[in-house]
Amino acid sequence: MLSIRNVTKTFGGVAAVADMSFEVAASEIHGLIGPNGAGKTTMINLISGFLTPNSGRILLDDTEIHRMPPEQRARAGIARTFQNLRLFRNLSVRRNIEVAESNVGAGADRSLVEEAIDRFGLRGVMEQTPDSLSYGHMRRLEIIRALALRPRVLMLDEPAAGMNAEETEELFENLEWLRARHACAIILIDHDLKFVLQASDTITVMNMGSLLASGLPRDVTANKEVVRAYLGTGQN
Numbered sequence: 149m150l151s152i153r154n155v156t157k158t159f160g161g162v163a164a165v166a167d168m169s170f171e172v173a174a175s176e177i178h179g180l181i182g183p184n185g186a187g188k189t190t191m192i193n194l195i196s197g198f199l200t201p202n203s204g205r206i207l208l209d210d211t212e213i214h215r216m217p218p219e220q221r222a223r224a225g226i227a228r229t230f231q232n233l234r235l236f237r238n239l240s241v242r243r244n245i246e247v248a249e250s251n252v253g254a255g256a257d258r259s260l261v262e263e264a265i266d267r268f269g270l271r272g273v274m275e276q277t278p279d280s281l282s283y284g285h286m287r288r289l290e291i292i293r294a295l296a297l298r299p300r301v302l303m304l305d306e307p308a309a310g311m312n313a314e315e316t317e318e319l320f321e322n323l324e325w326l327r328a329r330h331a332c333a334i335i336l337i338d339h340d341l342k343f344v345l346q347a348s349d350t351i352t353v354m355n356m357g358s359l360l361a362s363g364l365p366r367d368v369t370a371n372k373e374v375v376r377a378y379l380g381t382g383q384n
């Protein structure tokens with residue numbers, strides 16, 4: 149459904165993403181992993197429109213989206229969260245969600261977000277501002293805000309960052325719920341490798357901007373090049 153074809157992005161002559169290609173199927177959870185600086189966040193920025201590739205194409209179904217501005221891509225069904233949270237700090241949790249929801253048409257399934265609020269444990273903090281929330285609550289609010297756009301592709305940049313083991317397990321269960329409740333592809337970046345491997349149907353591994361391997365979690369973790377470049381470093 150989402151197709152990344154030979155995409156390159158350079159900064160000052162250095163390729164952060166170099167000739168990357170991979171496909172994301174509808175309804176799959178697709179893990180994007182790799183060492184620090186591998187180009188994962190740059191890839192998400194290229195898909196969501198915060199960056200434009202120097203070359204290559206990005207297609208959502210048969211539509212080229214790589215030259216569209218971020219708002220147009222959001223309307224086309226691409227939603228994301230940010231590594232460093234970007235919530236409206238002076239608005240309540242409720243308003244943060246409503247602002248996102250105001251972008252969707254009248255025909256949208258209204259109960260989706262209401263169910264997510266309960267499921268993600270935000271019902272009791274709806275009138276508070278994000279700054280008064282725990283870090284885990286803020287991260288969950290970001291996901292609900294992205295979900296409020298009724299995305300076809302939901303990209304989560306480090307959703308488990310700063311979470312303890314119990315919260316990460318809860319996040320895993322919430323993603324399973326989300327996937328059953330709302331048909332969309334999820335692209336998942338996280339440094340908690342155990343979490344990404346457990347949650348993902350397919351894994352793409354990047355290294356120094358390039359594709360290192362792509363496939364089922366068990367095949368990718370058995371791949372010698374992946375072990376050498378990434379898993380063997382002890383860094384995850």
Ligand SMILES: Nc1ncnc2c1ncn2[C@@H]1O[C@H](COP(=O)(O)OP(=O)(O)OP(=O)(O)O)[C@@H](O)[C@H]1O
Nearest residue numbers: 159160163164182183184185186187188189190191
């Ligand atoms: N706006 C920018 N200007 C210059 N260089 C950049 C910019 N954004 C990213 N880079 C460089 O591109 C490379 C890839 O960075 P990116 O943040 O995409 O990697 P990453 O895999 O997400 O890393 P991490 O796991 O540490 O978040 C790095 O060398 C980074 O320094």
